Amino acid sequence: MKAAQVLEALTAALGEKLKSPELRPRETGVRKKWRVEEIWAEVPREAIPQAVAALRNLGPLHISIISGHDAGETIELLYHLAVGFGTEGGEVMVTLRTFLPKGDPTVPSISGILPGAETTEREKIEFLGVDFPGIPRRDHVFLPDDLPVHPWRRDEPELQKFLHRMVEWEKDDGPQKS
Amino acid sequence: MDPKNPEKDRQYGGLGEVFAVPIGPIHPALKEPIRLTFHVRGERIVGVEIRTGFAHRGIEFMGMRQGRNLIQVLYLAERICGICSISHPIAFTQAVERAAGIEVPPRAQYIRVIISELERIHSHLLWAGVAAHELGFDTLLHLTWRVREKVLDILEELTGNRINYAIPIFGGVRRDITPEQYPKVWEMIRYYRGLLEQLLDAFLRDPTVEARTRGVGILEPKEAEELCAVGPTARASGLKKDVRQDRPYLAYPDFEVKAITPEDYGLTPMGDVFDKIVVRLLEVGQSLEIIEKALENMPEGEITSFPKIPALLAHLKKAEGEGLGWHEAPRGEVIHYVRLVSGEESPLVWKVKAPTYSNLLSWYPMFEDQEVADIPIIAACIDPCICCMDRVYLVRNGREETWTKEELLRLSWEKTRRMRRWRA
Numbered sequence: 001m002k003a004a005q006v007l008e009a010l011t012a013a014l015g016e017k018l019k020s021p022e023l024r025p026r027e028t029g030v031r032k033k034w035r036v037e038e039i040w041a042e043v044p045r046e047a048i049p050q051a052v053a054a055l056r057n058l059g060p061l062h063i064s065i066i067s068g069h070d071a072g073e074t075i076e077l078l079y080h081l082a083v084g085f086g087t088e089g090g091e092v093m094v095t096l097r098t099f100l101p102k103g104d105p106t107v108p109s110i111s112g113i114l115p116g117a118e119t120t121e122r123e124k125i126e127f128l129g130v131d132f133p134g135i136p137r138r139d140h141v142f143l144p145d146d147l148p149v150h151p152w153r154r155d156e157p158e159l160q161k162f163l164h165r166m167v168e169w170e171k172d173d174g175p176q177k178s
Numbered sequence: 179m180d181p182k183n184p185e186k187d188r189q190y191g192g193l194g195e196v197f198a199v200p201i202g203p204i205h206p207a208l209k210e211p212i213r214l215t216f217h218v219r220g221e222r223i224v225g226v227e228i229r230t231g232f233a234h235r236g237i238e239f240m241g242m243r244q245g246r247n248l249i250q251v252l253y254l255a256e257r258i259c260g261i262c263s264i265s266h267p268i269a270f271t272q273a274v275e276r277a278a279g280i281e282v283p284p285r286a287q288y289i290r291v292i293i294s295e296l297e298r299i300h301s302h303l304l305w306a307g308v309a310a311h312e313l314g315f316d317t318l319l320h321l322t323w324r325v326r327e328k329v330l331d332i333l334e335e336l337t338g339n340r341i342n343y344a345i346p347i348f349g350g351v352r353r354d355i356t357p358e359q360y361p362k363v364w365e366m367i368r369y370y371r372g373l374l375e376q377l378l379d380a381f382l383r384d385p386t387v388e389a390r391t392r393g394v395g396i397l398e399p400k401e402a403e404e405l406c407a408v409g410p411t412a413r414a415s416g417l418k419k420d421v422r423q424d425r426p427y428l429a430y431p432d433f434e435v436k437a438i439t440p441e442d443y444g445l446t447p448m449g450d451v452f453d454k455i456v457v458r459l460l461e462v463g464q465s466l467e468i469i470e471k472a473l474e475n476m477p478e479g480e481i482t483s484f485p486k487i488p489a490l491l492a493h494l495k496k497a498e499g500e501g502l503g504w505h506e507a508p509r510g511e512v513i514h515y516v517r518l519v520s521g522e523e524s525p526l527v528w529k530v531k532a533p534t535y536s537n538l539l540s541w542y543p544m545f546e547d548q549e550v551a552d553i554p555i556i557a558a559c560i561d562p563c564i565c566c567m568d569r570v571y572l573v574r575n576g577r578e579e580t581w582t583k584e585e586l587l588r589l590s591w592e593k594t595r596r597m598r599r600w601r602a
Contacts, residue, residue: 026276026427028426028427028428028429028430028431029426029429029430029431029432030284030287030288030429030432030477031429031432031475032431032432032434033431034426034431036425036426036427038502060403060417060419062406062408062419062511063406064504064511064513064531064536065513065515065529065531065535067515067527067529068527068529069517069526069527078515080502080513080515082424082425084424085417085418085419085424086417086418086419086424086437087418087423087424088423088424088426088434088436089423089424089425089426089431090424091424091425092425093425093502095502114404114406115404115405115539116404116405116406116407116536116539117406118539119535119536119538119539120531120535140231141230141231142230142231142234143231143234144231151236151239152239152242
């Protein structure tokens with residue numbers, strides 16, 4: 001699979017919605033040189049399932065991870081996908097970037113199209129407080145069920161206090177000396 | 179009989195009500211705690227719930243938000259996993275090198291490849307021993323773990339440590355392989371070459387091992403693809419999925435790695451535990467070949483592009499950008515995403531994905547319709563890191579019983595003995 005082919009399929013499926021697509025190839029190998037292709041593009045949140053479905057039709061699709069962070073006004077999610085495993089140097093890494101407004105941090109789930117995405121979507125629910133309508137299971141993967149904060153948000157006033165309690169519990173919550 | 183669901187009842191042979199059997203989460207002998215709640219009808223598993231996170235340390239948060247610089251974060255990355263303690267630094271350094279535009283000298287790339295292949299050998303042998311123990315074949319456990327000492331000795335010779343090697347640094351590696359160390363590595367390769375056939379024979383031509391692992395814990399190729407399984411778990415189902423082959427990195431194009439499936443041993447892939455043994459043992463041979471080639475063609479030259487650490491830190495502080503780094507760890511794909519902002523010492527974003535994270539979902543189809551005595555080997559077959567057979571808390575007719583790991587293992591061993599008797 002070639003990056004140009006993947007980009008073509010994405011453009012055909014998304015048209016105008018595919019913003020600032022960029023190729024970031026990397027040269028690898030010492031004696032035998034190889035060019036490994038990477039595609040980075042921005043996609044509006046409602047078009048994410050469409051983009052993933054287009055990649056799925058193209059060849060065997062793998063989702064590595066969804067990474068994300070709190071960008072102030074918005075929450076940024078990055079879908080790191082890889083399409084076309086099975087041949088030597090034939091897999092193309094595709095990263096789809098999308099921004100969710102803090103007021104309504106939702107993005108349609110892709111677990112229906114690619115069941116392997118479920119764990120990473122559930123992880124984003126607990127860490128960033130986003131929601132994926134259509135996800136089959138919502139329970140926590142890593143954090144306790146009753147954790148009051150989303151640790152990767154930077155606007156959580158409770159978070160600092162909470163961490164302080166966790167680290168400094170001996171001083172703050174220890175037995176009171178009268 | 180289960181009056182509520184006659185259809186399902188017929189399917190499972192009229193074994194009556196479904197009981198929930200929670201296993202885990204804590205066992206001191208295992209590295210990672212996990213809770214598996216099995217729904218069993220008689221001896222058959224009809225469903226499973228998986229709860230992870232009992233050992234969540236918030237490592238990404240510590241790296242992003244607690245004022246560590248990137249070199250301190252590198253050592254944190256090394257401590258994500260004890261067994262994959264070079265896989266995470268390799269993926270992390272590559273991500274940072276992409277973000278900061280740092281080149282890695284050829285010799286350093288070769289050294290990274292050699293150490294990570296040595297790690298694969300020790301990890302696969304560790305796993306093989308654990309698998310033998312779960313089956314009640316302790317002679318084989320002791321044999322595999324005895325021969326594993328050889329590769330650990332070589333790792334100690336090359337890096338100073340049996341695990342947590344501290345070899346990769348941004349822009350290269352921290353230690354060179356010296357001329358007097360070469361013969362020792364060659365000797366190790368010869369040692370394993372002679373042993374591999376013996377190990378394959380002990381595992382794959384033993385009728386009891388075959389009876390206990392053939393057709394157990396099956397992952398269909400379609401399921402493996404849809405659930406995005408990685409590493410030997412995916413390859414045992416016949417998927418030719420190996421990051422070293424699919425999107426080669428570092429010096430891996432030089433070695434023309436091919437994903438190993440049971441077909442390479444002349445078998446049709448079934449995706450069961452037996453196939454996972456086949457794939458892992460064959461990969462030991464593959465790693466030996468890669469190390470051999472790397473030693474023969476080792477380029478001369480520098481081992482790092484930043485010999486002075488303060489200069490490296492200053493460069494990283496100025497850097498701005500984002501990058502991905504990946505690596506095929508013994509258990510499958512490891513990937514790190516890093517974003518750096520100029521003027522900040524810590525990364526703005528750091529996301530880590532370990533192989534078991536991807537393989538977690540494959541447990542659901544694997545456990546479906548299996549026997550309770552097969553739980554230890556199925557749980558162990560994707561990854562020995564997470565199998566926490568501490569105790570089974572059995573609630574039967576409102577009466578609670580606690581089963582220990584020993585009890586579960588005893589059940590597994592009894593099954594092996596029973597099968598031997600049938601064969602005799």
